[in-house]
Structures are given as C-alpha cells and as structure tokens.
Amino acid sequence: MADPIISVKHLVKIYKMGDFEVHALRGISLEINPREFVAIMGASGSGKSTFMNIVGCLDIPTSGEYLLDGIDISKMDRDELARLRNKKLGFVFQSFNLLSRTTALENVELPLLYSNSRSAAQRREKAMEALNAVGLADRAGHYSNQLSGGQQQRVAIARSLVNDPVVILADEPTGNLDTRTSVEVMEIFQKLNERGITVVLVTHELDIARFAGKNVLFKDGKISRIAMVEDRKIASEELPKIPVLEDEMES
C-alpha cells in the first residue's frame, strides 16, 4: 500500500484558558491512506473539530507528530501553513463559509487567486470545471445569497477541490442541511472519492457516516474505535427513495 496521506502520532491539543486547561486531544494516532473515505464520529466536545483543524493546518498541535503527504508540518510557520492549505487541502465547513455578495464563480476562484501560477482565463476555466463537478455550472453567476443551503455547500465543495488538493476535509458538512440535500452532498463526496480524492469528514449522524468507507469514533479526545463500514450506502441509490419536499428550493 502507498504511503499514508495523513499520518498523526500521539497528537495532543491543550487549550489554556487562564489557569484552566482543556485537553481537547489526548493522544490521537491515525493514518489515512490515499483514496480513503473516512468519517470521524463522536459526541459533541469529543475533539473532532480540533482534530480537523490541526489536520487542516489551521491550527498547530500542542505536541505530537503530523505528516501531511510526507511533509512534517510541526516546524512550519504561518505562511508555510497557508501555502499548504492552498495547495494540498480543501476545506468544507458546516456553515458553508462563502463570501457574501460574491458570485459562485468568484467564490470558487478564491483559492486560485492566492496561488499565482494561473492566468485569469485559466482560473475561470478551473473554477467552471469545479462547479461542473458539483453540478452547479448553470449557477456560476449567482450570488451566494441567491443560492439554497445545499447549493451553497456544493459551491463550497467546488471551492475546496478547485486547486486539486490531496485531501478534502469536511467538518459536519451536512449539519445545516435537510436529509435529501445531505444525501446529495454525500453523493458528490462519493463521486469525488471515486475520482481518487481522499475525503475525511466529520459527522455525528450515523446515517451519513455509512456513506464513508471507514468510521473513526472519537471519545474524550481519544480514538475509541476504528471500523470499516460493512453495508456501505451508495448515495445515488439512496436518493430516489427520499421524497422531494414541495417547499424545497432545489431545482
């Protein structure tokens, strides 16, 4: 098997609040291999987001080792971490985090603006390609507030994959979505995963976790269980079973 994309050993994160310490991660060791689809589960406060932020190079661990695509990130400064986020990682948030008063296309283009190699035309082409991959090419010119929640999350996914990342990290991407839209989003993740992109997502919904290939259960800042999903669900097969609600904004 190939070298892991993500390899963490004894990851510890302690938040200091005055003289009070919160042990958010108490020694996490985990390897995630290329093309894997991992769902991280666990109760609220178990350290899932803290883990994702560190893996996403948004935060640094208190101690422990983290190799991203073979690169040791523990010695990197702010700027180098920013570069890694730009080049190797795609992030999807629960609350979409799109720029307001900005078109879908411009939102998707954003990571490309912070990596200088492409011309304006190439950026546009790349962004359209990504929007196409999430099925929103026809909404390129729409402003983010003109899109439904599901569409906004799909734009966010397009943004996360526009710079060809080695892994997409999604922290509760379906947390703000209804059942059907959640499955639609999972369909996109599964499609991307089939194309070879590694996906790590956090969810506390069992139903959603069953779309992944592997489940990792967090408990009090530690991994309590790792399991392969046996009866893995395929989103495109599930979708027809879910009734379309009348008042849904999706088209």
Next chain:
Amino acid sequence: MNILNIIKISYRSLGRNKLRSFLTMLGIIIGVAAVIAMLAIGQGASNAVKQQIAGLGTNMLIVFPFASTQGGVHFQAGTTSRLTQSDATAIQEQCPAVEYVTPIVRVVTQVIAGTQNWRTIVFGAYPNYEEIRNWPVQSGSYFTDSDERDAAKVCLLGQTVAENLFGAGTVPIGETIQIRNLPFKIIGVLAPKGQNANGDDQDDIVVAPFSTVQQKLAGTIYANAIFASAISSSAVSTASDEITQLLRDRHKLTSGAPNDFTVRTQTEIASTADATTKTMTLLLASIAGISLIVGGIGIMNIMLVSVTERTREIGIRMAVGARGSDVLTQFLIEALSLSFAGGIIGIVLGVLSSQFVSNIQKWPIVISPESIVLAFIFAAAIGIFFGWYPARKAANLNPIEALRYE
C-alpha cells in the same frame, strides 16, 4: 504572491460594499476639499494683504531734516532744512542697502485749469518716485530723467486733483494747468491710492520733476525730505543704519551729538501686517490639518469596524490559503485606493467650492498647484498611516478564531 491578484481582490471587495467604501472616502473627501479651499482662501487673502502693504511702500524710508522730538516731527517746518540734493546723491552712491533715492521738495499752492482752481500739494521728485512709493500711473506716463535734467514743466495729477479740475472720468492728458502762473503740461494721472494711515487723502497731489519744483516754484537749494527705498523689506533697517551713518558724516556731527535729521521706516507697519498674515495662514492651515486628521481617523474607524465586520471573510480567505501578508496588502490597498479616490474627489470639490465662495463673497482666491499636490500627498499618507493598523490587525487574526466569529 501575485500583487495583481491582491489588487483584483481589493477592488472586488470595495465594489462589493459601495456604501461602506463611500462612507470611508467621505472623511478624506471633506478633509482634502477643506485643505484646498482653506489654502485657496488663505493664500488669496494673504496675497491681498501683501499687495496692500506693498502699496504702502514697505521698503520705503523717509529722511526728515529735523531731530526727532517727543511730539514727533513736522514735515512742514522746513525753514532750517539742511538736507540737500547732494545728500540724496550720496545716499544713492554710498548706501548698498538702498535701491532708489529721491530728494523731495514740497509746495502747497493753488493749481488752476481754465476756470477751475484747487489748493493742493505739489511734490518735486525724481522719476523713481514711482518705484519708491510703488505708485504707477493710471494713464499717461511718468516724467523722465531728461525732464528732470531740463527742469521741464510737466506734471502728474493725483486722482482727487484730476477730478476737481477736470471732472470725474475725463483723462486730461495733454491739457495744461497753471501753477503759480507757470504752465505745466499734464503727462499722466496717478493710480488711486486712497487714504494713508493718518486718514489723509494721498490722491490730493501733483507730482512734477524735482528740479522744476525746486527752481521754479519753491526757490530753495534745500530738500524738504529724502525718500528712499531699501533693496528688500528685510534690508530696511540696514538701509536706515547706513543712511544715518552717512548723513552724520556728511553733516559733520561729533560722536556724542544727536542726529539733526530723522530716518523713519514703515517696518513697524510691515511687521505687524506680516505677523497678521502669518497668524491667519497658520490658523487656516491648522483648521485644514485638523479636518484631514479627522478624515484619517474616519478611515481608520471604518477600516477597524470593517476588520471586525469582515473577520469571518478574513478567516475564509486564510482557510483557502491567504497568508497574513496577503490580507495585510489587501486591506492596505483598499485603504490607499479609498484615500486616493477620496483625494481626487476632494480636490475637485475643494476647487469648485473655493471658486464658489470667491464668486459669491468676492473673495480673492489663489489655487496653487502646490496645495493640490500637498493635499493629495497628505491623503495618501493618511491612507497608509490609518490603514496600517487595521490591516495589521486583520493580518494577525488567527484563522480558526476568525472562522468561528459570528
């Protein structure tokens, strides 16, 4: 990082929130417009004051033939005068701080034109009286050095005399007037000068060549006074010292003896006026400066609010790979663009409003290119200065905390 991309990002961001952009600019617009208008009005007023002072002949010195007394000197009491034309010549030749010198002889008499007559003062002076008093003709021309040499019977009329002899609005050049039964040809009319500091009508005068008045009207070998001008307003006191020393030598005064003449200057008037102008300019400059600073604080205020308001946006940018320096540059470019645009609009507004004030109030204004450049540089500097802190603040945000910000 590609700076062009950051510029693009900045402009998209400004365009996305036009009202906020405009409000930010407003401070600078008002500040710059105020600076332009203040400087235009201030310089206009200051120029007007300077012109009035120059009209007085600030560089002028007057030598009276008496020792100064407690009650002041009296021009009229000329019987024991010891000033001569050769004193004037000596001053001209030996005092480097003196530019022009003329002896003055003065006769108070009737002047007659046809059936009209008028009592006035006839001044005899060299043609350089024009430069010394800074008193040009309104029409016609001054007499010349050859008129002076030949004791020609030509004269210039002051406005008051011209009006009383020939009526207002007529130009009596070429006409002849009788002064003590001698015909004088009128070759010019002096520009109006108004009242002097004592309230005397300075236009009630006839000016003729010194030699003519001295020989044909006064019949004296002395001069009633000597008028001189210093080479510059700052050289007036030097000129005064030089003249005093020279005349003491020429009049053979021993070292303890008091002066038998008085040198008067207009330095006091000039320095008061100068101080007034300076105070006024300073006042206007500080008002303008304050409005610019207020404008700058306005920019900083809105940029700071905007950093807080845009915390989440900054978090998003950082999450997709913006470095601190990218965010810093973006915010700086935004601040700079706003202050540049505000500066340009402010300049246009300032020029228009000062012209408006000038038209309505009939105030003199001077819009100098320097003030425009100055205002613009100030605007840019304020953009950088007050844009820096909020930009720095934005760049130092922690991405996770920024993303979590509601």
